[in-house]
Amino acid sequence: MSELSITDLSKDLRSAIENLESSKNLDEVGVVVRVGDGVVWIHGLRNAGYNEVVNIETAEGVVEAFALNLMEDEIGAVLLGEDSAVKAGQSVRLKGTVLQVPVGPELLGRVVNPLGQAIDGGPAIVTKLMGDVEREAIGVMGRKSVHEPLMTGIMSIDAMFPIGRGQRELIIGDRQTGKTALAIDTMINQAKQDTGVVNVYVAIGQKFSKIARLVERLKQEGVMDQTIIVATSPSDPASLLYLAPYAGTAMGEYFRDNAQHALMIYDDLTKHAVAYRQMSLLLRRPPGREAYPGDVFYLHSRLLERSAKLSDELGAGSLTALPIIETQAGDISAYIPTNVISITDGQIFLETDLFYQGIRPAISAGLSVSRVGGAAQTSAVKSVSGNLKLGLSQFRELASFAQFGSDLDESTKHQIDRGQRLTELLKQPQYQPSSVWQQVVSIAAVTNGYFDTVPAAQIKDAQAALTTKLWSAHKADMTELDKGGKPTPEMIKLIETVARSAAKGFEG
Amino acid sequence: MAGRLSRRRLATYIADGLVSGTPSKKTLIEQLAAYLIETRRTKELGLIVRDVEYHLAEKGHLTATITSAFDLNNETLQAIESFVKDKTKAPNVSLTTLVDPTVLGGVKISLPGRENDQTIAHQLTVLKTRFKKV
Numbered sequence: 001m002s003e004l005s006i007t008d009l010s011k012d013l014r015s016a017i018e019n020l021e022s023s024k025n026l027d028e029v030g031v032v033v034r035v036g037d038g039v040v041w042i043h044g045l046r047n048a049g050y051n052e053v054v055n056i057e058t059a060e061g062v063v064e065a066f067a068l069n070l071m072e073d074e075i076g077a078v079l080l081g082e083d084s085a086v087k088a089g090q091s092v093r094l095k096g097t098v099l100q101v102p103v104g105p106e107l108l109g110r111v112v113n114p115l116g117q118a119i120d121g122g123p124a125i126v127t128k129l130m131g132d133v134e135r136e137a138i139g140v141m142g143r144k145s146v147h148e149p150l151m152t153g154i155m156s157i158d159a160m161f162p163i164g165r166g167q168r169e170l171i172i173g174d175r176q177t178g179k180t181a182l183a184i185d186t187m188i189n190q191a192k193q194d195t196g197v198v199n200v201y202v203a204i205g206q207k208f209s210k211i212a213r214l215v216e217r218l219k220q221e222g223v224m225d226q227t228i229i230v231a232t233s234p235s236d237p238a239s240l241l242y243l244a245p246y247a248g249t250a251m252g253e254y255f256r257d258n259a260q261h262a263l264m265i266y267d268d269l270t271k272h273a274v275a276y277r278q279m280s281l282l283l284r285r286p287p288g289r290e291a292y293p294g295d296v297f298y299l300h301s302r303l304l305e306r307s308a309k310l311s312d313e314l315g316a317g318s319l320t321a322l323p324i325i326e327t328q329a330g331d332i333s334a335y336i337p338t339n340v341i342s343i344t345d346g347q348i349f350l351e352t353d354l355f356y357q358g359i360r361p362a363i364s365a366g367l368s369v370s371r372v373g374g375a376a377q378t379s380a381v382k383s384v385s386g387n388l389k390l391g392l393s394q395f396r397e398l399a400s401f402a403q404f405g406s407d408l409d410e411s412t413k414h415q416i417d418r419g420q421r422l423t424e425l426l427k428q429p430q431y432q433p434s435s436v437w438q439q440v441v442s443i444a445a446v447t448n449g450y451f452d453t454v455p456a457a458q459i460k461d462a463q464a465a466l467t468t469k470l471w472s473a474h475k476a477d478m479t480e481l482d483k484g485g486k487p488t489p490e491m492i493k494l495i496e497t498v499a500r501s502a503a504k505g506f507e508g
Numbered sequence: 509m510a511g512r513l514s515r516r517r518l519a520t521y522i523a524d525g526l527v528s529g530t531p532s533k534k535t536l537i538e539q540l541a542a543y544l545i546e547t548r549r550t551k552e553l554g555l556i557v558r559d560v561e562y563h564l565a566e567k568g569h570l571t572a573t574i575t576s577a578f579d580l581n582n583e584t585l586q587a588i589e590s591f592v593k594d595k596t597k598a599p600n601v602s603l604t605t606l607v608d609p610t611v612l613g614g615v616k617i618s619l620p621g622r623e624n625d626q627t628i629a630h631q632l633t634v635l636k637t638r639f640k641k642v
Binding site for chain 2: 025026027028029030031033043044045046057058059060061062072073091093
C-alpha cells in the first residue's frame with residue numbers, strides 16, 4: 001500500500017514539473033522604448049532581476065544588456081555592445097541568468113575582454129566552468145587572518161610595507177609616478193621566485209598599444225603563462241569598463257577557491273569610478289559629490305571585499321588585490337582616493353617629487369602604510385628592517401631641515417648620512433625584483449653600519465659587489481637564507497665579514 | 509492635479525473598470541484621455557494600452573496576436589487558441605491574426621508580456637548571433 005502511494009506521489013510530482021516546465025514555451029518579453037548612449041529603456045519584463053542579462057533582438061543579431069534600474073514602469077539596462085543596431089520597438093527577452101564569464105586554467109596566458117572573449121588573436125576560449133561576475137564576498141567564518149607573505153621583489157615594499165596573501169594594498173599616486181611599474185614588477189617576481197601565484201591584470205580603459213607592450217614584456221620575463229589579462233580600451237562602452245574588475249575577480253576567485261593563490265591588479269579604479277559615474281548619470285540616478293552616484297563607495301567595497309585569505313576548511317587559497325588609484329596633484333583627500341584608502345588594508349603612496357629626484361620607486365615612507373602585512377613579513381626581512389621606515393621618514397624630515405644650515409650635531413649628521421645610503425640602496429630599476437636573500441644582506445649591510453665608509457653615490461656598486469661575492473662563495477647559505485627564516489648569528493657574522501670586505505673597495 | 513501617476517496604476521484602474529463595467533467604458537476612455545492631455549503624457553498612450561492588456565490578461569481576458577508569413581487556416585487557429593488557453597489558463601482568449609512576410613515562415617504568438625516565437629526569422633537571428641560569437 002505504502003509502495004503504491006510513493007509511486008502515485010512520484011507520478012504527480014513528475015506531472016507537476018512537466019506542467020510547470022511547459023509554461024517555459026512562453027518567454028517573458030518586453031519592448032525597447034528608448035535607446036541612447038549605451039543605455040536602453042525597456043517596457044515590460046516585470047520579473048527581471050537586478051543585474052540580470054536581457055537579450056535584445058536586432059537585425060544584426062541578439063545584443064546583450066544587463067538590467068541596472070528596475071522601476072515601476074520601465075527598466076534601465078546597460079548595453080554590452082554597440083547601440084547602433086538597437087532601435088525602439090525591438091523585442092527584449094530575459095536570459096534568466098546574471099552575468100557570467102568563463103573561468104578556469106584555460107584562461108592562463110590569454111588576453112580577454114570583460115565578457116571572457118579572447119582578444120589576443122588566439123583561438124576561442126572554451127572553459128568547463130562559468131563564474132558569476134557579481135558574487136557575494138566570503139563570510140567571516142570562511143576567512144583566516146593574513147599570514148603568508150606575497151613578495152613583491154621591491155625592497156622598499158617588502159621591507160617597510162610588507163604585503164600578505166589575501167591583503168588589499170592600494171597603489172596611489174599622480175600620473176607617471178610608477179604605479180603600474182610596481183604592479184608589473186610584483187607580477188614578474190611571482191614568476192622569478194616561482195611562488196605559484198596566478199596574476200590577473202585588469203586594464204580599465206587602457207590603450208591597447210600599452211596592453212600589447214605589457215603582454216610582450218610579460219612574455220619576455222616568462223610571466224605570461226601564469227597571467228590572465230582582462231583588457232578594456234578607452235573606446236569600449238562604459239559598461240565594459242564597469243564590468244572589467246568584477247569579471248577579472250571572478251576569474252581570480254576560481255584559483256582562490258581551488259586552494260591556489262591569485263594576485264589581482266586593478267589598473268585603475270579611478271577610471272572605473274568614472275565609467276560608473278557615466279552609466280549612473282545616463283540611468284538618471286541622482287548625482288552626489290563630484291557627480292558620482294551615492295553608491296560609489298559600495299562599487300569598490302564590494303569588489304575589494306572579495307579578496308581574502310580563505311580558512312583551512314575552504315582550502316586556504318587566497319586572493320590578493322593591488323588596486324591602483326590616480327591622484328590629481330598629489331591630492332589623496334579627494335573623493336575616490338579616500339574611499340579606496342578606507343576600504344583597503346594600507347596604501348603605497350608614490351610621490352612625484354621623489355620620482356623626479358631619481359628616487360625610484362618613488363615611495364613616500366611617511367604616507368605609505370601596510371596595516372596587516374606585518375604578520376605576513378618573512379622573518380628574514382623582518383629581522384633586518386626593524387626601524388627602517390622610521391629612520392627613512394626621519395631622514396627625509398631632517399634632510400629638508402638641514403638645507404637651511406650646516407650647524408648640525410654629530411648624531412644628526414650620522415642620521416642624515418645613513419638615510420642617504422638607505423635612500424640609494426632602496427632605489428631599484430624596473431623589471432629587476434630582488435629575492436629574499438638579496439634584500440636581507442643589502443639592508444643589513446646599510447642598517448648595521450657595514451657600509452658606513454661607502455659614499456652614498458657608490459652604495460649600489462657596493463651592494464652589487466656584496467651580493468656577487470656572497471652568491472659565488474656562499475651559495476648554500478644564501479639559498480638557505482632565501483627560504484625566509486630568521487638569519488642565525490653565524491649568518492649575520494658572515495654577512496658582516498663579506499660586507500666590510502666589499503666596502504673596502506669603495507671607501508671614500 | 510495630484511502627483512504623477514505611474515503607467516502601472518493608470519492601467520490597473522482602466523483594466524479594473526473595464527472588467528467590472530463601472531464606470532462605463534466611455535467614461536474611462538474620456539477620463540484617461542483628459543488625464544494624459546492634462547499631464548502632457550499623450551506619447552505614453554501606446555505603453556499604457558500595453559499595460560492595460562497585461563492587466564486584463566491577469567484577470568483572464570487575453571488578446572493574442574498571431575503573426576505568420578501566410579494566412580492560417582481555422583484548424584491551426586483553433587489549435588493555437590487551445591494552446592494559449594492551456595498555457596495561460598485564461599478563460600477568455602481572443603486571437604488577432606497578422607500576416608507579415610518578413611517572418612519568412614512559422615508562427616509567432618504574442619501575448620501581453622509573453623511570447624512564443626517559432627518563426628524562421630527569429631531562428632535565423634539566433635543562429636547569426638551564435639555564429640558571430642564563435
